[in-house]
Amino acid sequence: MTRCDGTEAWVALRGHFEAQGREFDLRQAFARDPGRFASFSLEAPGVFADLSKNLVDMATQHWLLGLANECGLPSRRDAMLAGGMANATEGRAVLHTALRAPKGAASPFNAEVHKVLDAMLAYAEQVRADAAITDIVNIGIGGSDLGPQMVVPALHAFTQPGRRLHFVSNVDGHDIARVLPQLKPANTLFIVASKTFTTQETMANALAAKAWFEAQGGTDIARHFAATTTNVKAAAGFGISTTFGFWDWVGGRYSLWSAIGLPIAIAIGAENFRALLAGAHAMDRHFAEAPLAQNLPVQLGLLDVWYRNFHGFTSRSVAPYHQGLARLPAYLQQLEMESNGKCVDELGQRLPYGTSPVVWGEPGTNGQHAYFQMLHQGTDVIPVEFILVKQAAHGLADQHTKLLANGLAQAQALMLGKTADEARHEKAPTAAADIDRDVLARHRSFPGNRPSTTLLLEALTPFSLGALIALYEHRVWTSGALWGINSFDQWGVELGKALCNALLPRFASRDTAGLDASTAGLLKRLLA
Ligand code: F6P
Numbered sequence: 043m044t045r046c047d048g049t050e051a052w053v054a055l056r057g058h059f060e061a062q063g064r065e066f067d068l069r070q071a072f073a074r075d076p077g078r079f080a081s082f083s084l085e086a087p088g089v090f091a092d093l094s095k096n097l098v099d100m101a102t103q104h105w106l107l108g109l110a111n112e113c114g115l116p117s118r119r120d121a122m123l124a125g126g127m128a129n130a131t132e133g134r135a136v137l138h139t140a141l142r143a144p145k146g147a148a149s150p151f152n153a154e155v156h157k158v159l160d161a162m163l164a165y166a167e168q169v170r171a172d173a174a175i176t177d178i179v180n181i182g183i184g185g186s187d188l189g190p191q192m193v194v195p196a197l198h199a200f201t202q203p204g205r206r207l208h209f210v211s212n213v214d215g216h217d218i219a220r221v222l223p224q225l226k227p228a229n230t231l232f233i234v235a236s237k238t239f240t241t242q243e244t245m246a247n248a249l250a251a252k253a254w255f256e257a258q259g260g261t262d263i264a265r266h267f268a269a270t271t272t273n274v275k276a277a278a279g280f281g282i283s284t285t286f287g288f289w290d291w292v293g294g295r296y297s298l299w300s301a302i303g304l305p306i307a308i309a310i311g312a313e314n315f316r317a318l319l320a321g322a323h324a325m326d327r328h329f330a331e332a333p334l335a336q337n338l339p340v341q342l343g344l345l346d347v348w349y350r351n352f353h354g355f356t357s358r359s360v361a362p363y364h365q366g367l368a369r370l371p372a373y374l375q376q377l378e379m380e381s382n383g384k385c386v387d388e389l390g391q392r393l394p395y396g397t398s399p400v401v402w403g404e405p406g407t408n409g410q411h412a413y414f415q416m417l418h419q420g421t422d423v424i425p426v427e428f429i430l431v432k433q434a435a436h437g438l439a440d441q442h443t444k445l446l447a448n449g450l451a452q453a454q455a456l457m458l459g460k461t462a463d464e465a466r467h468e469k470a471p472t473a474a475a476d477i478d479r480d481v482l483a484r485h486r487s488f489p490g491n492r493p494s495t496t497l498l499l500e501a502l503t504p505f506s507l508g509a510l511i512a513l514y515e516h517r518v519w520t521s522g523a524l525w526g527i528n529s530f531d532q533w534g535v536e537l538g539k540a541l542c543n544a545l546l547p548r549f550a551s552r553d554t555a556g557l558d559a560s561t562a563g564l565l566k567r568l569l570a
Contacts, residue, residue: 044113045387045526046347047395051108058101059352066097068457068491086338087324088509092496095457096345096425097353103335106344110334113524122519123330125150129293129530130388136530137289138296138515139326142319142508151289158301162286163315165268166307170202175231179221180305181247182235183211186270188376189298189511190235190305192369193318196507199366199435200310207309210251213243218250227260234269235302237294239276242539248280270301293530295376296515314504321508329516339513342495343520349425349493350521351395359417360403362429363449364502370429371403374514380532381518387526397525403427407448418455418488426494428453429510433501449496459490 046052055063072078072094082094098106110116122128128136135150143149145156169175180190191209194201201207210218232251236244252267260266268284269277272292277285286301298306299319307315329339349355360371382398403409406428417424430449434442466483497513499506522529545565548554552569554562 043118043388043526046109046113046351046524049109049112051105051112055102055105055109055348055352058105062099063097063102063352066099066491068095068097068493069459071099084336084338084341086328086332086509086513088321088499088506089325089338089513090498091338091342092498093341093345095453096493096495097491098345098348102348106348107334109347109524110340110344110520115340115520115523116334118523119330119519123326125291129528131528131531131533132290134530135291136293136296137291138293138299139323139512141288141292141299142323142326142512144320144323151291154289158286158288159319162270162301162304163307163312165284165286166304166315167312169231169308170205170311174229176204176229177206177208177225178231178233178305178308179208179210179225179251180233180235181210181218181244181251182233182270182302183241183243184376184380185294185297186235186237186241186244186302187211188295188369188373189302192367192373193298193303193306193507193511194309195368196364196366196370196502197306197310197314197318197504199502200314200504202309202311205309207305209305210247211243213246215250218247222251222254227255227258227266230255230260230266231308232267233304234267234277234280234282235271235304236269237272237288237292237297237302239269239271239273239280242542252281268304270304294532295380298511310504317504318508321503321505321510322512323508324505325509325512325516329512339516340520342513342517343524345495346399346517346521347524350397350399353423354396355399355423355425356396357400357402357422357424359409359413359424359426360401360429361406361409361426361449361452362403363406363445364429364431365405366435366502367429368405371401373511374401377514378518380535381529382522382525382527383534384525384527384529388528389526393525393527395525397522397527406452407445410448410452414452417492423492426453426456426492428494428496429499430496431499431502435502453494453496455488455490456492456494457490459488459492460486462487 079094084091084093122136123139125135125137137150140149140151141155143152187209194207208221210221234244234248255266263281264283267282269282270286271277272288272290274285274287286304288300292300299322303315329337334340360374362370378401379398384397385393387393404412417426428449430446462483465486466479519529548565554565
């Protein structure tokens with residue numbers, strides 16, 4: 043495998059950036075090329091993407107494609123999709139795509155996958171038909187929480203009325219203590235979701251739920267507790283007999299398609315869950331088959347490398363213009379930053395370039411009234427990803443039009459900006475009447491030329507959402523592969539876990555010996 047910085051294309055991209063890329067101006071690019079929107083937009087299953095407001099031209103595209111080819115991206119992708127070992131540091135294949143391959147497809151583990159899927163969906167339907175179960179509590183964290191927690195509200199229009207889904211993740215007792223008083227044991231199903239079934243937070247919350255259930259006079263744990271895990275034995279040890287398994291080749295942050303998706307299936311039903319899988323599978327086919335130039339996940343991954351390593355942008359803001367996607371930025375934070383937040387390559391060599399950007403955001407229009415000020419006039423350039431959904435699932439047509447107009451306008455404002463001269467000719471607000479006109483014009487000007495991508499969905503359905511999530515998965519893989527890193531391990535979360543386990547007994551022993559002065563000082567204050 044060739045790492046990005048060992049290619050001729052990398053050198054060419056550096057030259058191209060210095061010669062033209064750094065000074066690239068979107069407004070001039072649109073003025074020069076009336077066909078720019080058509081040339082830089084792509085159609086993928088369930089998602090239309092306008093990439094034309096990005097700081098790229100045909101030469102950039104040419105060299106980025108060269109980079110992908112020189113790094114052997116197509117053959118690496120094919121090897122991963124075929125189940126070749128892609129997570130060497132954990133000694134595992136990477137096969138979340140096998141979870142959404144249709145029954146009978148020539149895909150690894152197809153029979154096993156569908157056996158568990160059918161059983162999980164039958165159970166979900168059984169729960170949906172059980173009028174006594176009004177509350178479902180998913181207890182899990184990270185990949186065992188964020189996927190269902192993001193998808194369930196996103197697909198609210200497809201959910202069954204009269205049933206409440208709760209998500210408990212934090213070891214902070216405030217989380218579960220907020221949920222338990224809303225429940226009655228006879229009407230509640232707890233799902234303990236944990237790939238390993240050892241995660242501290244999840245085990246603590248599961249034990250708290252079980253203790254509450256018994257203290258409230260709950261009986262029949264078998265009916266009121268289920269588990270989704272690869273560690274069926276540990277779930278049985280906990281006393282749970284209804285368990286849906288999955289496999290070590292499903293990474294936590296790629297697991298919503300597996301039994302971890304049980305809360306989603308209960309919320310939207312088996313048929314809609316299958317549509318979610320079908321959308322992801324359609325995107326998998328696109329990723330596997332579309333030529334690189336028309337391959338949306340590949341194009342987005344290449345753009346990420348261009349921005350991170352040549353423009354030096356350190357973050358990307360995600361702005362879903364759909365309230366149902368409020369948790370998408372949090373979901374993407376784990377997907378992208380846990381996957382690509384690495385500083386050594388697969389051979390353990392220290393990387394001389396930046397990897398994962400900071401991914402962050404809030405749903406539009408809320409973000410506009412918080413941090414968009416910085417996006418428009420701050421000193422850093424932060425590419426923004428707008429997600430627009432053409433059809434609303436409510437009847438408030440006027441509000442939906444306003445929402446869409448806001449999304450379009452923000453992307454337009456970022457790109458167009460406003461010169462001080464333009465601002466000078468505007469009518470100044472009365473409150474600012476005493477300020478020098480030129481000074482005020484400078485405050486009221488916008489640099490513009492700030493890049494954005496717009497992803498456009500016809501409607502937010504199980505199919506289009508499945509496609510959108512799979513798009514992000516493959517895009518993250520693309521940049522990770524070019525950077526030469528293993529996007530599927532997460533050793534960076536281990537040190538904190540180990541130190542926490544070492545600190546815990548000190549809360550009882552009150553022993554601070556051997557600790558660094560800061561930790562010792564803080565611990566003493568906590569114990570005082
Ligand atoms: O935070 C680390 C991590 O291992 C994530 O990768 C994972 O999604 C999460 O913890 C939860 O793990 P588990 O599903 O094993 O409880």
